[in-house]
Amino acid sequence: MLIGEVARRSGVSTRMLRHYDRLGLVRPTGRTVGGYREYSDADIRRIFHVESLRSLGMSLRQIGQALEDPAFAPSALVGGLIRRTEERLEREQELLERLRAVNASAPLGWQDVLRIVQLLQGLSSPSAARRQQTVLAPTEDVPVPTELLAGAVLAESDPNVAGALRWALARAGGDGVASVASGVYSQDVDIRRRAVLALAELPGDEATAVLADALGDSDTAVRRHAALALGTRGATAAVPTLVDMVVEGANDVEAAEVLGTLSSDPACADRIMSALVAELAAHAADSPVRIRLAQALAEMPATVARDVLRQLAHDDDRAVALIASALVGVLDGARTTDRSSTRSASPPS
Structure with missing residues (x-):
């Protein structure tokens, strides 16, 4: 032929x-x-x-x-081809993400393209200081694409840079929740933690719904971050995790404050009080836990917490009794002050 x-x-x-x-x-x-x-x-x-x-x-x-x-023998050669192909695909994926970021910034001219490329280079710098500087002082007149910020938030391990990125994401507006939400369902626990922290700073029902999903996470830190954020938003589903945080001594002061805020709803106050009293009974021999629970009770409305604290003032554990007695004194003092203020404000008969 x-x-x-x-x-x-x-x-x-x-x-x-x-x-x-x-x-x-x-x-x-x-x-x-x-x-x-x-x-x-x-x-x-x-x-x-x-x-x-x-x-x-x-x-x-x-x-x-x-x-x-x-x-x-083809095995070694094919293995090398696989590695080189993976490296090429990784470079191509990075290029694709960079092009998408440029496109999302809606550049009006090549100068805009060059500025967004400079921003991308700053965010990918190996220097944490430079990454933070890039976030806090972005290139002039260049809107940072939300997807770019979200990706950086989920990847950033330095706590200072991560905080700056979350701040920038919250300010950027747009569809920040959708861009970060995928991180909550990642297999990587570090990504899930970063995603929950970012969502905590984003407003709206969509962010609240994703945070509610995070309450069922297998990782304790993810659940705790989600509970604090949800409790601040008035979501009563966070109550069990917040009570657990008080018991375990993990951000217990912050958790108690959030429980106090939630207790402004009488129905929720009864639920919280029942949970705290149940934990007191379950940890009868654990002084540190009972002290934390007593301090959490002090965050509840005085009308529902005073009687329990008075009982604790006679607790067999002297440390618990002393703290509960001091807390009762604070609550009684506050009530006396409120009554005096009311009498002073009343017009003479």
Whole structure:
């Protein structure tokens, strides 16, 4: 079969077939009387073998080695091809994300494109100080795309830079919740923690709904961050986790304050009081836990917490009794002050 016919049937150009011949990769077995290349069936099969290996990303030199050496082991070569392909895909993904970030900034001209590229370079700097500076002092007149900020928030491990990124994301507006929410469902626990912290600073029902999902997370830190954020928003679903935080001594002061805020609703106050009293009974021999619970009771409305604190003032544990007695005194003093203020404000009869 002549070279033109081979090219038509194989899809390999005549120029490439001649190149294969010069390299010794696929040499036609014969020549016509006129000197034209003539390919046998075996030659054509070899052409298809070459093209198949090229589709794997192998170089022509590697292909020649593979076809000529009967002892050639493909495993090492294929493993190397996999690694190089993964590296290339990673570079391509980074490029794609960069292009999307530029496009999301809606550039009006090439100067805008250059400014957003500078911003991207700053955020990807190995220096935490430079990343933080980039967030706090962005390039002039360049809106930072929400998706870019969200991605940086989920990836940032430095606490100072992460705080700056969350601040910038909250200020950016737009669809920040949707951009961060995926992080709550990540397999990586660090990403879930960063996502919950970011959502805590974003307003709206959508953020609240995602935070509610995070209450069921397997990671304690994720649940605690979500509970504090939800409690601040008035979500009573956070109560059990907040009570657990008081018991466990994890951000217990902050958790108690949030429980106090939630107790402004009488129905929720009864629920919280029941939970705190139940924990007091469950930890009868644990002085530190009972002290924390007593201090949490002091955050509740005095009308519902005073009687329990008075009982604790006679607790067998002297440390608990002293703290409860002091807290009762504070509550009684506040009530006396309120009554005095009321009398002073009343008009004379």
